[in-house]
Amino acid sequence: MARKEIMTARHLAGAVYRALTNRKDGPTLYEVCDPVLLRHRGGDGHLAKFYKTALANPALRPLLRRAGLPELRDPTRFQELQDALRQARDEETPDWAAIGRPVAALLDTVTLHHPRPGATTCSGMEPGLADIERVIRTCGAHLLRSFRNNGFIPTFAAFNLIGDPDLRGRDFLVALTGLDARGYKNSTLLFNLARVFIARSPAREVINPPWRGVAEPMWEPVQIRHRSAYYDAFFTEALLSFAETGLATPAETDAIRRANCEMVDFCLRTSREEVFSRDGSRVGVITALAPNPHPRFNRFFTHIKQNLGFGIYVPDCDTTACSFSAATQAGSNDPILDQPLLDFYAGYQVGGGANEPLVTVPLNDNIDYDGGIVTWIDSLAGDRPYGNDLDPTLNLDVLEVSFRNCSRWRVLQTPQRLQTVQRIIRFQRRLVESGAFTDPRSHIYYLPELYCAYFGRCYAAFSMLPSAARRAIDPDDSFSYMRGRILGYVQDTLISAEMNVFDAALALIALGHLGADRAALWPALNCIVNHAGEGGRRSPFRAYEWNKMKTPTRIVVGGPEVTSAFVLMGLALARKAMQRVV
Template sequence: MKHATIYDICDDPILKSRTISGPGKNLRKLYRKLFGNPLLKHFLLRWCSHPDIPMQKVEIYRNMMSQAMIATYDDWQNPQWTQKTFAPLAALLSKVKDPQWRIRHAADTKPPRIKDAEVNEVLRAVLDDIYKVWDKNPADPYFPVSAQVIMPGDSICDGENFMNILNGLGSFEFQNINLLFGLMRCFLHANPLVMKIFRRPWKGIAEPLSMPASWITHRTAFYDDIFFEQIYNLYILEELPQNEQSKLKEMLESILNFLIVTSMEWLKGPSSGIKHPAITCLPKNEKGEPLCNLKPKDWKAKKELGFDDYVPDVDTTFLALAMSRKWLDLVAKKNLNCDVQLLKHCEEFLDFPWVEIINEYQIGGGNKTNLPTITMTRPLDYYGAVPLWFDKPFEKENGRIIRETLGNEVCPGHNMDILESILTNRKQWNALEGDNLETVKRFLTFHYNAFVSGNFKQDSAVRFYLPEIYVSYAGRLYDTWLTIPENERRIIDPDGKVEVIRQLAINYCKYDMLGATLNPFDASLAVATLCLLQYETRGDGLIERGIRILHDHLGEGRKKHPYKAYEWTMVRHPTRIIVGSEVTTSLFIMNAIACYKRYLKM
C-alpha cells in the first residue's frame, strides 16, 4: 500500500490552485522556499511517506491545505476555523514521540584537584578567542551569534500546543510557516533514518549546533545585553594587564552604544499613553535596512516572506536599563574616562517611570490590553509575570492593523531580568513606594511560585531558554539582592522568598546539573550560578567539578575556537531554532571564570 508524502498532500492545492487569497499567496511562496529546496525535495523529503496516511486518505489533508490557500486574514484569526481546519494535522502531531536526545550518565562526584594554572589556561584560551573575533571587523566590531533550524521541530509541539500557537499569532505569515513546519515534524519523525541527518543525540543538556553551512549569523541587542554583563564581570575584577582592561572597556562602550543608541525606538503605553523608549532586536536605518549584521541574502529572504515586522521585547529593554545603571555607577565609582555622550544617553534612557510602564503589562497588575495569546509555557502560574512583547501595532497596506505579530507569551527568564533591573534601579524609579512596591512583589511571587512548584525544571515552562539558563538568572538576581540594604530587603521580601529560590537553585545546580553529564556550556552556567549564589560548602569540590569540565574540553571547537557552539537560547515555533556560536561559548566560560575568581576572594 502506498503512503502519502508531503508533496502528495501539498503540491496540487498549493501550487495549482487558481483561486487563492492573500495569505494563500504567502503560503505558496513559503512552500516553494521550504519544500521546494532541491536538496530537501529530491534527496530527502520526496522519499518520506507517512505510515498513517495511505493514499486513500490523502484527500483529508489536501482539503486542509486547500482551505489554507483560500483563507482570509479573518479566517486565520478565528479560533473555531483553525481548530476545525487543522484538526487532522494536530492529530498527527500528537502521535509524534521524540527519542531521548540528551545523553547523561551519573557524574563522578570525587572532588577534583584544580590548579590555578588550569583556571588561567581556560581564561586565556577564551580571551584570545574573544579578542580575535572582536578584532575581525574593526569598522564594526561585534560578537556574531548563529541560528540553526532544527527541522524535526520541538519536543513539546504536540497537537494541543500547535493549535495554541496558531490561535495566538497575529500574523498569517507566521501562521503559514508554523503550518508547514508542523507537517515537516510529522513526516521527519515518521522516517527515523532521514531524521538522523537533521538531529542526533548529544551529551549534556544544551544542544550543540551542527551543520554550520546552514547557520544564519546575526547580532541583536538581547545578545549584547548578556555579553555586556559578562565582560563587565571580568572588567571589575581588575586582574588583567592594562592593555587588556582597556580592550574590555572599549568593548563595553561599543556594546552599550549599540544597545541604547542603535537599537532604540519609541513606543507608547497601550492604556496609559506614556511615551517611552524601548530596545528592539531588529533595528533599521532610514532606508529600512537592518542594523544587526544580517547578511543581505538573509534579510532579503526574511523580508520577502513577510517576516520583517518586529516588536521590541520587555526583556531586552530592561536588561539594557540594568546595564546602563551599572555602567554609570562604575564610571562614577572609578572615575573612568569615558564617552560623555554615551553616559548622557544612559541617563536619558533611565529617566522614565519604568515601574509604572511595566506594571501596565503585568498579569495581576495593570495588564488590561496585552495578555498572553499563547500559553504553552504552562504549568507556570502566570500571576505577577509580564508577557514577552511591548505593544506595537503594524498597519498594513489595506489599513488592517496587526497586533501580537509573533503572539505574546510568558517566559520566566525574561521576568527575572525585569525584576533584577528594577532592583538595580530601585532608587531612581521609586520602586519601593506605593503601587510600585506591589508591582515588585508580584514579580517576586511569580518566580517564587515557579521555583517552589518545581515547574522551573520543566523544559515546557520556558520559552526562549533551557531551565539551566533561568536558574543562572536566579544567580544574577541574588548577586544584585546582596547589594540591597537589609531594611529594604525586608520591605520587598518579608517572607524570605529570595532565600527559598536561592536554595532551590543551588540544589538544581548540584543535583540536576553537576549530578550527571554536562558539556562545557552547561558547566559554565553551573559554575557561574553557584558562585553568584555564594555556595557555602567550599572545599567539597562541587564548583571545581564544573571547572574540570571546562579544562578537559579545551580544544574541542572547530577553526581554532577553544569550544563548540552550543544552544544558548532558542525558539520553539515555527520550529525549534537553537542559537549560539563558538565565541558565545567563550564568553559564557569567561564569565564563569570571572565569577569563580571573585567567589574565591569572598
C-alpha cells in the same frame, strides 16, 4: 576529541544513507503539498513562497522524498490535509483552528523527548588556578577579537526542523490561533506538518543527531548570523566580567571600554523605539531587532527571511530590561535610564485572571501566570506578530534591572512600583515551590538550567541592596527559599550528570552567585578545562543553545562567542570563590 568527531561523522553518514534508502511507506510531504503549493498562483502568496524556500528546497527534498506516512493512504485523511492547506492558501480570514486539526492529529503520533544525560560519578580533582585563568584570558581575547574583526560580536540562529518536544498537537493549535502575523501562522503550519515526516523517518537522525549534556550543540551547516540589542547587552556584561578579573592586559582593557561603549550605544540609541504606555504617553523601549542594515544578517538569509515569515519585529520586555541593566552596569548616563520601567511593565503584568488575555500563546500554561510580565510589546503601529507569551526567565531579568535601579526609580518610595516587583517575586516563588522551574515545558525561550543561572544573576543584584531595602522588597524571605531550592537542583541534578561545556558554564554561574561550597564547583570546572580547544582553530569552544523559539519550529540561538562569554563569566565567579577561600 578526534575519535568523537569521527564517530559523529560516521553517525551522520549512516543516517543520511538510511534516509536516502528508506522504504517508502505511504504518501510523503511532497505528495501532499506539491499539488497545492508548488505551482499555484493566487491566494496568499506567502504560504507557497515559504514552502518552496524552507521545505521544498534541493537540500531537504532528497532526505524526505521516501519519508511517507501509512495513515495518509486513507483517501479521506489525505484529502482532509490537502483541503486544510487550500484553506490556508485561499481564504482571506482562514479558520486556523480547523486548518490545524489534521496536522495536530498527526503531531500527536510523534514521540520526542528532552535530553536525558546519564549520571556521572567522577569529577576529578580541582583544576589549578593557572588553568582557569588561562581559559578566562582565551575567552576574553576571543570576544575582543570577534568584535574587532566584525565590528560587533555576532550571534547565530539555527533551525532544528524536528521541533521542540514540548510542542504537541494541542500546543500547535494554541500557537496557530494565538499568533498574529499571517506569515508566522503560515510558517508554523508548514514547519509542524514537516516535523511529522521528519520525526517518523530516518531523516530525524540527520536533522537531530544525539549530543552530550543538555544544551543543544549548533551544527554548523545552517547558522544565521545576526546582531540584536539583547545580545550586545549580554556581551557587555561578559566583557565587564573579564575586566573585573584583572586578567585583561592594558590594551585589552582599553578595547573592552571601547567595545562596551559602542554596544551600549547600539542598545540605547540604535535599537531604541517609542511605544505607547497604558496611560497614553510615549515610552522609550528597546526593539528585538533594529531596522536594516543593523541586524547584520548573513547575505543569504537577508534574501530569504521575508519568505520565511520573519518580516516584522517588535520590541520586547526582555531586550529592554537587559539593555537597561547592561547600560547601568557600564556606567551609562543616557536619560532613557531614568524612565522607571516598572510603570510601563505594570501594563504588561498578568493579574488574577483579569489580564489573562494578554497571554495569547500559553504554551506553558502548566504554570500560574499571576504577577508575571509578558514578553512582547506592541509597536507604535500596534503590531504584535508573535501574539504574546510569558517566560519565567524574562521575569528574572525584569527583577534584576529593578534591583540595579532601585534608588533611581524610587521603587521603595512608590507603592505601585514596589507592588509590581513583589508580584513578580511571588510569581517566581510559586514556580520554584511547585518544582515547575525544572520542567522544560515551563519555559518558553530558555532551558531550566539557564533559568537557574539567571536566578543566580538576579540573586546577586538583590544581595547588593542594603538590608533594609531587601526586607522591604522581600518581607517573606522568598529569595532565601528560592536560593535553597535552585541550588539543590543544580548540585543534585545538573552537575551530577554528564555535561557539555555550556551546561558547565551555567552551573558555575548559578553555583558562584548562590554561594555553593568550593567542592561543588569541581565537576563543571573540569568539564570546561578538559574541553578547552573543542572549537578548533577559530574559537575556544563550540556553539551551544543559549535561547530558543518553539514556534514556528525549534530555532536555537547561540554561537561560539556566546559560549566563550558564558564560560568566561562562570570561571570568573569560580575564581573569585577560590580566592575567597584561600
